[in-house]
Amino acid sequence: MDETPLSAAAAPATSLTPPAPTSSSAEDRILVDRAQAGDTRAFDDLVRKYTPKLYGLIYNMTSNREDTADLLQDVFAKAYRSIKRFMGKSSFYTWIYSIAVNMTLNFLKKRGRHHKVSLDDVDTGIENDPEFIRVTTANSGTLREVNIHELQKRLNAAMMKLSEDHRTVVTLYDVQGLQHAEISKILGVSEGTVRSRLFYAHRLLQTYLEDFVK
């Protein structure tokens, strides 16, 4: 397989726009009301809706599939126990994201900084994702030009080099597509702090992945 690095310019311009979170607060509110009234199916619908989003969040913070699945179970278990205390002052997705971020940060603190990302932690299914293939080969014509496995490895390694706080904002902003204001609510910090953390995180990532972004 060729070792030609992926040129960032290969991605189409449309991929620059982060996907807006499909929060649909009104729909969530109805499901939450039903769950608070004891309708467990309503809570199941919330789990179905937020599992892919929270999976992406936790996976990109831990870089480990097993830890992600375990943490996700804990997050929804905690949300289920606390659903009656959810007063609706914030949207449900802000609330559940706050739980997920806090639990993941606590987990990472316990796991410590000595954890090394192994090759096994790389998502092996992504190279078959049709959308991923389309984005990474849009201008080059062939997947052979991109060593996807290497790219994933380097991306994960670069992310894991960041501090937990920096990794969290990058995940929420660049990967999850949330806005600064939403991130500040989730993390309980000012928007200025979010912007500052993003700036430093981007600068560090640019250094770590210099050869990919030439």
Add this chain to the structure above:
Amino acid sequence: MNEFENIQRLIRLKRFEQPEEGFTESFLQQFHQRQREDMLRKSSVELFWERVTTWWDHLLVPKWSMATAAVAVCTMSVWMLQPAAKPAAGLTVTPVIPEKAFVPKMDLSDIPLARMAENGDATMADSLLRKHVEARPVLEGKVAPPSPSSLPTTGWQQPTLQNAAPAVQAGREGMLGK
């Protein structure tokens, strides 16, 4: 153009790292299974404690201030409710002797006279001294008030220590506790 545009574009590729097909339904089944296992495995006390900690965790921002306030209230309650300290068994208890009732040392009506004495009026100073010496034992309740016969004769006399002798004597006796 944003200076980090390229790196952001690269990082956004990570959003394609999604769980495999069918993960969500399988995850939901595991979630239900785990809830049932928890109900069977955990004792009622553990479940109750879990509820309490979950409730406490949700007081996110004021968590520590609430905890501090709770500790302060508990400490104050214990302090206020504890019984008064009792003397140790081996110690002897000394009876409390009530203090003497307060007795004014100077008749308040003398204040104008005192002011006059301060202004160098020797006559008034003598009068004040005489009145003080007479009044003190009486006020302290140790001697009866002097009889009119022991006082200077009627009419105004120049007050001297000699014509005040009975009263001075009575005052001295009172002071000595006779």
